[in-house]
Amino acid sequence: MTPTTPTTLTLDDRFARELPELALPWRADEVPDPRLLVLNDSLADDLGLDRDWLRGTEGVGLLTGTRLPEGTTSVAQAYAGHQFGGYSPRLGDGRALLLGELVDRSGRPRDLHLKGSGRTPFSRGGDGLAAVGPMLREYVVSEAMHALGIPTTRSLAVVATGRQVYREEVLPGAVLARVASSHLRVGSFQYARSTGDTDLLRRLADHAIARHHPAAAEADQPHLALFEAVVAAQASLVASWMLVGFVHGVMNTDNTTISGETIDYGPCAFMEAFDPATVYSSIDTGGRYAYGNQPLVAEWNLARFAEALLPLLAEEEDEAVALASESLGAFRTQYSAAWSRGMRAKLGLPDGLADDVAAGIVGDLVQLAQDNHVDHTTFFRHLGAAARGDAEPARGLVLDLAGFDAWAERWLAVDPAAEVMDRVNPVYVPRNHLVEESLAAATAGDLEPLERLLDVLSAPYDVRPGAERYAEPAPESFGAYTTFCGT
Template sequence: MELPEMAIPWKAEVVPDPRLLVLNEPLAAELGFDPEFLEGPEGLPLLIGNAVPDGATPVAQAYSGHQFGWFAPRLGDGRALLLGEILNADGRLCDVHLKGSGRTPFARGGDGFAVVGPMLREYVVSEAMHALGIPTTRSLAVVATERSVQRETALPGAVLTRVASSHLRVGSFQYARVAGDSGLLRRLADHAIARHYPAAAEADNPYLAMFEAVTAAQASLVAQWMLVGFIHGVMNTDNMAISGETIDYGPCAFMDEFDPATVYSSIDENGRYAYANQPVVAEWNLTRLAEALLPLFDDDEERAVALAQDALGAFRQQYSAAWLAGMKAKLGLDSSLANDVASPLIDELLALLQEGRVDYTSFFRRLGAAARGKDEPARNMFPEPDAFPAWAERWQALHPDADMMDRVNPAYVPRNHLVEEALDAATDGDLEPLRRLLEVVTDPYNERPGVERYAAAAPESFGPYRTFCGT
């Protein structure tokens, strides 16, 4: 085991009567598994850690984390296990990991279990994100445990099996730094470089190069979140992956009406992780990573701090460039269009969307029709339709590319009301709404007849929406 100081060998709780709820057959094939085998009596125990291949040692990983700004020096996998690593079809090493597999030494006061709804939420949203082309952990399966788990009420238990490039987090480096073991910190960084950023090993300062690569990856990732209206909901440092993948889908959601202050998470009472704050929080998290890595940047602390500040200074520029390029594409504008032309047009549009409380996903999809000369679908989304034409006239004068818009503006995202409908039904034993939802959101750009309700905004009766972590 590499880095034994950061993991504790552990076993998943035995599930006497596991029942498969959903299996990601394409992902299983990518990992070299026979889906029929995984669905059977020998494969199902592998998915939940009750059977372990020869030579594998499941572990609960240790990490620290700033949770809503407050530092916890010892968090770790309280209800999760890293089953092991596997080479996918491309020869890339992947982690296979469990959530909800029972208490570990890091569980603190938690019961270590998970329930059907939140595990299926992660499955749906992570696979939708993958289909949108956004870097993410993937979901391989959700297995019902037939265990009753107490939350506000008693709910049916489940285990999620997920796949990731790794589970190294900002909090992993914070843990190594707090341990006061410079050798451990260096070995962890070497491991991260070998796993994710091998080019950094050739740099004059490999650890600074790794940090710069992580910063660039996070700038790109969060820009992609913002462009599709995704709200992570709990951007603690233990939920930021070094790989640049979206990880730990808890109280996540896609924004309905455009409002930068949107918060869905029930535990984010002060809006720390609101939609508009996500780039700011990402930069804050990266600052914490830089603090943890300072001893590796330079032996002289002042020089190390200066190097870290220079590297962090690139984040805002990288994020802004990625977001602006993405917004140009969403509007069908040529990438070479001057920023001082594009930016005011974008800012004015977002102000109109916010003032009109316009549905974010539907508007950009309907804007593709406006690029083809059919303004009504987009114009009619505004309570005061006269607000749109003046903006649209200036935009259309730039000759937007409607086909490009359809390639980057999804017709379907996991709509909050449809996710809740599917999760409620699945909790009651009916998986059909979940299957239909997955079919639609894993093919998000292909608009097609018969699934119109999956593109529609939530009915007014859906009311204020709140999401929950599930712990």
């Protein structure tokens, strides 16, 4: 695949063509003094984009939405959503634009999408802008998630705009260019359902099937099969979050994707001390989206998806509700299976180990980790050393030594596979204090800490000599950590 040049680049507008009711043509704000802060060279290559061209004036124009290929129409997408449990019938891209679709090297269509590109008719009083720090946060965390093997939107670039953004303080502005399998979300279906236009709802569902779950088209009931495919995708996704200690922070229905990708890295963080009640978001005062609540919230969001799909599932509402309820009932089983498989791998448990024995080992460890508030990432990684005969690093993180020793004796008796554990227990995740350190430096004009952090996070399972500080939890002086949505 030859890298795209400015004369050959095209952005397909399939979403806008097929679903014009959900696509409002709109242009990005002009950027007074654009400066490329970071470019994802490997992702650019995957998309067939010439990285050198992207670094030039025209490429930066594409990355800010201000210089688009001829014939391109960028759009703000319409969607609704439940935000912290409260329904908003009209949300939409208030500071974002879909530029169009590219086809990557594997032949898959990918959305090219902007964040922080200015006000749209969906802005609801906001300025439509974004600051350097939050956009770089999304870049760091989304690329870390990708390296961890977790389905996610990707970050292609962050461009400083030269415009000031007014939040609690005056901050330098930026635009994030991100890539996704699509930006269809549960909120897209909620919006279509709210219009009362069943034809629109059906076209949206068929678009989602073709784009993400083509096997559903062959089912006896394609739209029910779509729902079941999304249930399975979300069960797998949220299990993968839980296994690495990721706290999303804003699991609204408009942030629940049909593809099963993680989207929207606003008030997100990785848990350090193991505690199901962990909350990092400044606006989640009730703990609705706490770490331990994420599976239940995902199930709740999928119930809202089912409600939106009801007119497509059966002519009689009672029958439609029964079908949706039965299919939604699979979520807990699928989530539990995905999480259990992941935990077996994290502990190196052999395939032939009886389920009840494995469940006892896993359950007792989770309780031990919770009671002792061990560092989630470090503890699991150190268990790999314990499987090789050196239990002291893991043991040293636990106050209840007798409890750990009793558990370790049972665990070691099943002969755990350390090499399996090393492949799934990362050494490095985006430690909150290091993320903040790198964002503060970048906001002040120093990109070196950010570049070093990104480099380490690109290979999270490989021990890197000299990178010890990237594996350490935050010092006590860092204090309690709070994240903000950036709007």
